[in-house]
Amino acid sequence: MGLRASYDHIDRCFYDQAGKAYEIIYWDQHSRFCPVCGTPTEQKGPIMKKCPECGNEMFPAVSPAILVLIRKGEEILLVHARNFRGTFHGLVAGFLETGETLEQCVEREVREETGLTIRNITYFGNQPWPYPSNLMIGFIADYVSGEIKLQDEELSSGSFFSKDNLPEIPRKLSLARKMIDWWLEN
Ligand SMILES: [Zn+2]
Structure with missing residues (x-):
């Protein structure tokens, strides 16, 4: 079941957690390369990546x-x-x-x-x-x-x-x- 469809079917606290997880997975998929220099990024924390080439740091944007x-x-x-x-x-x-x-x-x-x-x-x-x-x-x-x-x-x-x-x-x-x-x- 997709996140949107789960809206009416699961408890609010689970829905919120699933939403947060969805946002982080989305961020992970969209921050594989440094937007400044194109180098593959490195994971530095649960919600932080860093470019080993130019030092650019990336966090999930809202x-x-x-x-x-x-x-x-x-x-x-x-x-x-x-x-x-x-x-x-x-x-x-x-x-x-x-x-x-x-x-x-x-x-x-x-x-x-x-x-x-x-x-x-x-x-x-x-x-x-x-x-x-x-x-x-x-x-x-x-x-x-x-x-x-x-x-x-x-x-x-x-x-x-x-x-x-x-x-x-x-x-x-x-x-x-x-x-x-x-x-x-x-
Ligand atoms: Zn870079």
Whole structure:
């Protein structure tokens, strides 16, 4: 069974361990040669390799990605991304770019993917996301203005939903689901 498929079937602590192992194996496979000079690398510790030629040291890199729950009155924005497996609707998400703060990333992703402007960006929580080596960081924000204009390559549908007409939402254990559940309770 693949890691993603195991999500609903094993205990959280085992899932977290499997995720960490997956990230380290991925790193091991992608750090066989020094990216600076091309020499085969040497393992120096569980999560450290060193180039015997130029001394370059390598550790597993983690790429931050954001998730944002946008509130508009009694509704929230839910979208279906083309790369989602299944038919559920989730939150706007995207990768942090070089030189950006997390808040700038949240604003940019929302603008690029939906055409909306937002404010009151506040931190919610985070979750390791080993697909292959990300950290998912969740934020809550409020809608300010704009009509939804979906970025076609990334999203196939999206709109504001109230508590009474929610579509299928992400599965338990995911940060997105935790954020939606938090909104439902509050
Ligand atoms: Zn080297």
